[in-house]
Amino acid sequence: MQTTAAYLQAPWQFELRSVELPDAPPPGEILVRVDACGVCGTDLSAAISGAGGWQAFGHEVAGTILKVGHGVAHLKEGQSVALETSSFCGHCDLCRDGRVDLCNKGPNFWGRPAMGFSRHMLVPACCAVPYEGLTPDVASLAEPAGVAFDMVKTAGLRLGDRVAVIGPGPIALMAIPMLLRSGAVEVTCIGRPHSGRRLETARELGAEVMAVAGRPEELPELQKRFDQVLVTAPVESIPGALSLLAYGGVLTYIGIGTGDPKITFDANDFHFRKLQLRASFASPAVYFPAVLDLLKRGILPGPKLISHRFPLGEIAAAMTVSRDDKANTVKVVVVN
Ligand SMILES: [Zn+2]
Ligand SMILES: [Zn+2]
Missing domain, CATH: 3.40.50.720 (NAD(P)-binding Rossmann-like Domain)
Structure with missing residues (x-):
């Protein structure tokens, strides 16, 4: 299937690309329709001075599951999910000793051809945390809230x-x-x-x-x-x-x-x-259920934290306002 994904390259270049994704997710993965994705300081750094050429970006994602791959039993189509940028493996000594927060061997979605600033993306199923009762822009705050x-x-x-x-x-x-x-x-x-x-x-x-x-x-x-x-x-x-x-x-x-x-x-x-x-380095990204609950209870007042919303087509404007207008921006979210 075809989807649209935003790419960046330093210094400060942005492009929307048409990207080909497999029609069915590979085993253990899910196809997600991206509903909202927040702009993060890491995105700004990558666009200002990052190395490595053109790359897809966006990692503070809330979306809807469109398809589940083989072997994914705990998620279903139509579910709303917030995405952990990286998870833990569950098998290493650190995980078995109860320190999943220290595991850096888990699946993640960094470096994929379509990331959070896109219409669709494929992600490992273990990165998806279901939520309900929140709007997608507020649910996309789960990642920075976890940090x-x-x-x-x-x-x-x-x-x-x-x-x-x-x-x-x-x-x-x-x-x-x-x-x-x-x-x-x-x-x-x-x-x-x-x-x-x-x-x-x-x-x-x-x-x-x-x-x-x-x-x-x-x-x-x-x-x-x-x-x-x-x-x-x-x-x-x-x-x-x-x-x-x-x-x-x-x-x-x-x-x-x-x-x-x-x-x-x-x-x-x-x-x-x-x-x-x-x-503090929130990788793997854990604590999503806890912060989704804080958002739901309004202890973290999501709507107050979101100062700007842009459509995907205006990703360059979303990035520019985040860089140039720190006095008036809190969180900038791209919504599909
Ligand atoms: Zn971030
Ligand atoms: Zn592990």
Whole structure:
């Protein structure tokens, strides 16, 4: 069958292509009609500076199952599903020891000829998580919400923690309600003065907000104030963010540096103040049932987080607004 898929190539080129998919899904796979797919910072990085030539893209997907391949017994045609970008294998030692979150041997749909910004795609059946009671644009938030969930889980809050979130992007915003329900007595979201709508959304989600023009660590009132600091800002924010931690504090970082990823910090201060530095990397993408439930209950208010919707034919415009108008965009979703 023929379908349409968006392709990108750095720097900043986009193309809609006609792509041939098999008429029947291979064993263990499903054919999905894409209903919605969110634009992610990873897509922007790939379009700005990514290597490797033309590639299909889009990985925050909600769709409808059109056909199931041989051997797929747990899903059926017509079901609405959110897609995990990668799953776990279920067979390796890590999986058998109960650490499926650490398994990197599972099936995924990266590198396929039609990804999330397309009309149809083929995916491994184990990546599909059924949902009901949500619109597809909101269901497409499950993937980034799972990333936020992983970050909050990795941080490991205690009741009474004072928490700072640095960088008010969609992941940080989605983390705010989760932090407030995980024991935080206060969440302070720190952003740039130009991050208008994003900080406004952070406030609506229950955070105190601070617009800081310089570096947060230069503000004396923020020094050693937080038990937990979550950094979703560029890697060079980490050393300064460590100084915001109170004695025994934990810094959790998520991100892939596009510049020089090397940083330095005072290891003696780190040692004597008993600080911790943790990495969150939500691959495999787990926790979908939990975040779909948070979306359904409105604890994660999906409609408030989606600022723009575009049709697939306007993928270039969807990408451009995400890159150029950070003040007014929260989540941009392409809907079919
Ligand atoms: Zn993403
Ligand atoms: Zn495994």
